[in-house]
Amino acid sequence: MSLLRTNFFTALFIIIFSIGCVPQLQPVERSPQFSNEPLISPQEPHTFVSPFQDVPIPQDLKEVPKETLIMENQGVRTGMATYWSRIPLASLDVFFRGELKKNGWEQTVAFTSEPCTTLLFKKNELWCLILLENHGATDVRIGVSRNASFIR
Numbered sequence: 001m002s003l004l005r006t007n008f009f010t011a012l013f014i015i016i017f018s019i020g021c022v023p024q025l026q027p028v029e030r031s032p033q034f035s036n037e038p039l040i041s042p043q044e045p046h047t048f049v050s051p052f053q054d055v056p057i058p059q060d061l062k063e064v065p066k067e068t069l070i071m072e073n074q075g076v077r078t079g080m081a082t083y084w085s086r087i088p089l090a091s092l093d094v095f096f097r098g099e100l101k102k103n104g105w106e107q108t109v110a111f112t113s114e115p116c117t118t119l120l121f122k123k124n125e126l127w128c129l130i131l132l133e134n135h136g137a138t139d140v141r142i143g144v145s146r147n148a149s150f151i152r
Contacts, residue, residue: 052077052144055128056099058092061085061140076126076146083140089132092140093117096130 050057051070067082085092097107100121105128109120115134120127131141 050142051079051081052128052142054103054105054123055142055144056103057083057140057142058085058087058095060087067141078144078146080141080143083142084137085140086137089115089117089134089138092132092138093119096132100128 053076061083062085064082064084068080070077070079070081072078087095093112096119097110100119101107103123105121105123107119108122109118111118117132119130119132121130122128125146127145127147129141129143129145131139131143133139133141
């Protein structure tokens with residue numbers, strides 16, 4: 001009986017000691033190059049660069065992290081970024097059309113149906129879909145893909 005008790009306490013001691021030695025996992029701080037935080041664009045004082053290299057966004061857009069997914073493959077970021085703002089839908093429409101044109105994006109589709117506006121741009125092998133929807137505040141969804149798979 002004492003041998004069984006000794007083995008039990010030895011096993012218990014090893015388990016407790018092992019648990020104390022397990023490294024504690026700490027969250028990894030995201031490096032700035034992969035964060036979803038917009039970077040200030042040097043060209044425009046009131047414009048930020050979205051996570052998608054050359055897709056600018058107005059400074060007043062607020063990201064909705066739970067609805068944003070950005071991936072990077074072979075140096076190209078793709079995915080969907082979601083924002084909201086009090087900026088009127090019509091102003092955002094004018095902003096995106098003008099700024100993306102300045103950055104070399106070709107507008108291929110644009111249509112408005114209250115309370116939504118859809119803009120589709122192409123640049124080289126990339127597609128950019130911008131959905132603007134007004135429900136009090138304006139929801140902005142920006143999707144970038146190497147092919148138009150997000151609109152199928």
